[in-house]
Amino acid sequence: MQNDLSRRLLAETLGTFWLVLGGCGAAVLAAAYPGLGIGFTGVALAFGLSVLSMAYAVGHVSGGHFNPAVTLGLWAAGRCAPRHVFPYMAAQLLGAFLGAGALWVIASGVSGWVPAGFASNGYGALSPGKYSLAACFLTELLLTFFFLLIIIGTTAKGAATGFAGIPIGLALTLIHLISIPVTNTSVNPARSTAPAFFAGGEYVSQLWLFWVAPLLGALVAGFVARMLYEPNSLEDTLVIEERRGRVA
Numbered sequence: 001m002q003n004d005l006s007r008r009l010l011a012e013t014l015g016t017f018w019l020v021l022g023g024c025g026a027a028v029l030a031a032a033y034p035g036l037g038i039g040f041t042g043v044a045l046a047f048g049l050s051v052l053s054m055a056y057a058v059g060h061v062s063g064g065h066f067n068p069a070v071t072l073g074l075w076a077a078g079r080c081a082p083r084h085v086f087p088y089m090a091a092q093l094l095g096a097f098l099g100a101g102a103l104w105v106i107a108s109g110v111s112g113w114v115p116a117g118f119a120s121n122g123y124g125a126l127s128p129g130k131y132s133l134a135a136c137f138l139t140e141l142l143l144t145f146f147f148l149l150i151i152i153g154t155t156a157k158g159a160a161t162g163f164a165g166i167p168i169g170l171a172l173t174l175i176h177l178i179s180i181p182v183t184n185t186s187v188n189p190a191r192s193t194a195p196a197f198f199a200g201g202e203y204v205s206q207l208w209l210f211w212v213a214p215l216l217g218a219l220v221a222g223f224v225a226r227m228l229y230e231p232n233s234l235e236d237t238l239v240i241e242e243r244r245g246r247v248a
Contacts, residue, residue: 008084009091011062015054016095016190017102019066022050024119024195025103027184044176047185052169059165067188068092068211069218073148076222078231079155092190100194120195120203121186121210129181136183137213143175144187144217145224152225186210187217 026046030038038046055064063080065071068089074080080088100118107113117126123136131139150171154164172187179185186192192210196203 008062011058012091013095015066016092017099019050020096020099023047027119040180044173048169048173055165069214073218073222076219077225096190096194118195118199120199121184121192131182139182140213141217144214145221148218148221
C-alpha cells in the first residue's frame with residue numbers, strides 16, 4: 001500500500017512539474033518572443049496541452065490532479081480518499097517549485113534577462129489588465145468551479161471512457177483564454193505559489209487570493225457534483241474500499 005502511495009505522489013510531482021514548466025515556460029520564454037511570440041492563445045494552449053499530455057501519461061497512476069484545488073474538489077465529491085489530500089497537495093507544491101526552478105535556470109541563460117512577474121498571478125496593479133480584487137476573485141472562483149465540474153463529469157462512471165483528458169485539457173485552454181488578461185490565470189494554487197516566490201515582493205503578498213478563490217470554487221463544485229450525479233457514478237473504488245475497511 002505504501003508503494004502505491006509513493007507511485008501516486010511521484011506521478012503528481014511529475015505532472016505538476018510539467019504543467020508549470022510547460023505553461024509558465026510558454027509565458028516566460030515564448031509569449032512575447034520578438035517577431036515569433038505565441039501570445040495569449042499560445043500560452044493558453046500550452047497549459048491545456050500540458051494537462052492533456054500528463055493526464056494520459058500518469059493519470060492512470062494518481063488520477064492526474066496536478067492541482068490542490070482539483071484534489072480538494074474531488075475529495076468533496078467523494079472521489080479522493082481523505083488520507084491522500086494533504087500528501088497530494090505536498091507533492092503538487094514540490095513539483096511546482098521544481099518546475100519553476102528549472103524554468104528560472106533556463107530563462108536566466110540569456111544575458112540581460114529580467115524576470116519581471118515570472119508568469120505570476122495578481123490582482124489590481126499586478127493584474128495584466130488591472131482588474132479589481134473583486135473581479136479577480138470572482139473570476140478564479142467561477143472558472144475553478146466549472147473546471148472541477150468538467151473534471152468530475154467527464155471522469156464519472158457512465159461518461160465516455162478513455163477521452164476525459166481531451167475535454168479537461170480543452171477546458172483549461174478555454175479558462176486561460178478567458179482569464180489571462182484578468183489574473184494571468186491560476187485556478188491552481190500550486191501553479192501560483194511557485195512562480196510568485198521566484199518573482200517575490202507583492203506577488204507573494206497576493207497569493208492568498210489564488211489559494212482561497214480556487215479552493216472555494218473547487219469545494220462548491222464537489223458538493224454540487226454530489227447533487228448532480230448519481231452517487232455510484234462518483235465514488236472512487238479506493239474510497240469505497242477504505243470505507244469498507246478493505247484498505248489498511
